[in-house]
Amino acid sequence: MAEPLLEARGIVKSFGRVQALRGASFTVNAGEVVALIGDNGAGKSTMVKTLSGVHAPDDGEILFEGRPVSIPSPVAARELGIETVYQDLALAPDLESSANLFLGREAVRPGLLGKLGFLDKAAMRRRTEEAFTTLGVGVQDPTAAVATLSGGQRQGVAVARAVTWAGKVVFMDEPTAALGVVQTRNVLDLIKRVRESGLAVVLISHNMPEVMEVSDRVEVLRLGERVARFTTADTSMEQLVGAMTGALRNDEAS
């Protein structure tokens, strides 16, 4: 079996006196959807932020395609091909969709103008519309400020951004938490489409039915450590909940 695409081993991370991760581990394989679940305070978001370069771990190691790497900043994560859809979406509400999609990676005009930093807004808008169409994101007016969009549309923009740029892995932190039924369905379909395109997806979710539906594997965090790993097809919601609450511990952990 091929080596894992991205692997975290024994990550320790504290914030002041609170130890969010106490030697936690996590594994993602290429082309799969793996769900990272755990109760509140288990350390899921911290793990995501560590692997996407927002936080620096106090201890532990990270391996990418088998080689040890360090991910000191969001840019470093991007260079490895890792993109993230944060729980708060990290969108600039006053800017339009294409501006958000290209945030930090703006397309510039060719030639001298480009060297001076002149934006190619038309190109960015065009590519945004293409991405939206491909991924089925329904935003009527691409030049409208993101703050005027509904929660589901904003989620779509954030996901489209991650997917458009991602080379290898997309992290999604609670993507359906604030959405209605129809919008949730759209996001889940979106996740499947992303996997079909060859990217790996890490899905953090509280929602067990969702997890059962889209993921290939499930890893469980509890109190800052990995306590269980499952193959979705071979498990049940009861087992997952049991692992989260600590009633069940699984030999395959760590």
Place this chain on the structure above:
Amino acid sequence: MSARWQRLATGSTTWIILILAGLIVAFSVLEPSSFSTVNNARNLATNAAILLVVSVGMTFVIITAGIDLSVGSVLVFAGVVSAKAMNGMDGDGAGVILVGLVVALAAGLGWGVLNGLLITKARVPSLIVTLGTLGMALGLALIITNGVDIREVPPKLVTGIGVGRAFGEIPWLVLIAVGVAIFFGVLLHATRFGRHTYAIGSNEEAARRAGIAVDRHLIAVYGISGLLSGLAGFLSLARFATTTIGGHATDNLQAIAAVVLGGTSLFGGIGTVLGTVVGVFIPAVLENGFVITGVEAFWRDVAVGAVLIAAVYLDQLRRRTQYRD
């Protein structure tokens, strides 16, 4: 496409242009032979030019959800050191004046970068930092001059730029102010630098996570504000032939009012240079029009305050109805 035009029609910049147009029309109707003359328009523009230069810099700062209270003091300081430099040199030709300009710009830039460093590295809020530099810059200017205005300025500076006109018609001060507005307007609206400015004001954390060097960018933005305050100090020297130390205590508030009137949000993320230009002219037109029609000075302040509140109210209304939570 049509959604875009719709947004343009209801945008706050459009509104404020309409209000300015309404005022101009009203005063022209009341006093056609006094208000709507070329001379009066020229004087209006000249009197507004220096504040416009400062306000353009302030626009950038407020779009990043910051504030710069030090602009008036930096203006005075830059004028003082520039005058000292020019008086300390032999002769008073173009070379000396150029040195004066460079000194003023450098002084302004220095204060601006200091503001930026304190705000980003020391993590002190911009309101407090710029309040501090407001005091320091003015204090240093007073120390250097002993509290007495410097009233020796190369005459060519005054006759050339201060009161001089390009093509015999357009005052140089107005031309320079317009040039500044156009240059920085393009910077803000068409370049990566401008977009990053909006992004940081709209959601600083998102900008950081997107890989934007936020701290460096903010230092540059406050540097711009300082640089333009320095330029304004030089222009003020050219206009009044004296450093007018005591006359800039409320420049900061006037600039902030102009920027906010123009539709820039104090919460950051939204704003235009065009709006600021209009925002500078509304109080200027009000004052000019009221004096011409014989209204007492106190009504001017009431009117400007009322228009300011109305403009911000309209902006808030627009946000509430268009933005969803």
Place this chain on the structure above:
Amino acid sequence: MRKWAAVLLLALAAGTVAACGDDDEGGGGGASDSGGSDYKMTLIAGVKGDEFYITMNCGAQEAAKKIGATLEFQGPDQFDAAQQTPIVDAVAAKSPDAILIAPTDTKALFAPITQAAQNSKIVLVDTTLDDPSMAVSQIASDNVGGGRTAGETLLDLIGGKGKVMVVNVKPGISTTDQRGQGFEEAVKGKPGVEYLGQEYSQDDPAKAAAIVTATLAKHPDLKGIFAANLFSAEGAASGLRQAGKEDQVKIVGFDAGPKQVEDLEAGIVQALIAQQPAEIGRLGVEQAAAALDGKETRPEIGTDFEVITKDNLAEKQDALYKPSC
């Protein structure tokens, strides 16, 4: 829809306020008293809230009524060139027949007043310019003489010896510069008298008070202060009261505003050198009318001053400045 109404209402409101403004002076086309010259004049003060200029306006209004002219009163909020210039420009736009003005800076106001002179007769009242050639008349108190009298009066009060200082306004104002000059002439070189020099209050009573308390800290044996204008005198008296030194230090003040008269009665200020602002205003209107009638004008007119003490206060009531007409 609602928003269009708001814009229209705002423009209408501004226009209404502006239109109402004209009713203040003269009532437009009413029957005039004698001669019916129908001249339109404007008096631009150095600063609005100063009883000196208000009294000047009262005298000018009386004279205007006598010859059937209308006189408007304008002025900046602070004694500052940058604030007075837009007002001069706006008044000039109306092209009144004559403008009476007290320039706030001998250099900076030259350009705007020259421009105004193209269409209006100019009379310089109180202060003047380095180059007054565009004016038909300059009317002011003999400020050098006034300063000298102040010096002599102060020396009398302190028994001929001790430390004395001047709280002046800011350099570049012709009148106060001359008062300082006259005072210096009177006290320099007198045996036993130590002249500490001039400090500048920037026409701010608070600053004047701060200057006095600071000087007392350095020279606790200060004997006498000459305060060169109204705000400086007010502030200097406050400073003495704050320091509790009203008995030790004598003040001679220039100008006789209500606050200063109170201080005189309370014994904090020992003498006031009162100018004749109403007379200046009256003469200003007369000279302007003469120029408009094509008659000869007097290029320079000096008005008198009076020394007011607690003892002669009762007889000199007419010489006091009024807070309103």
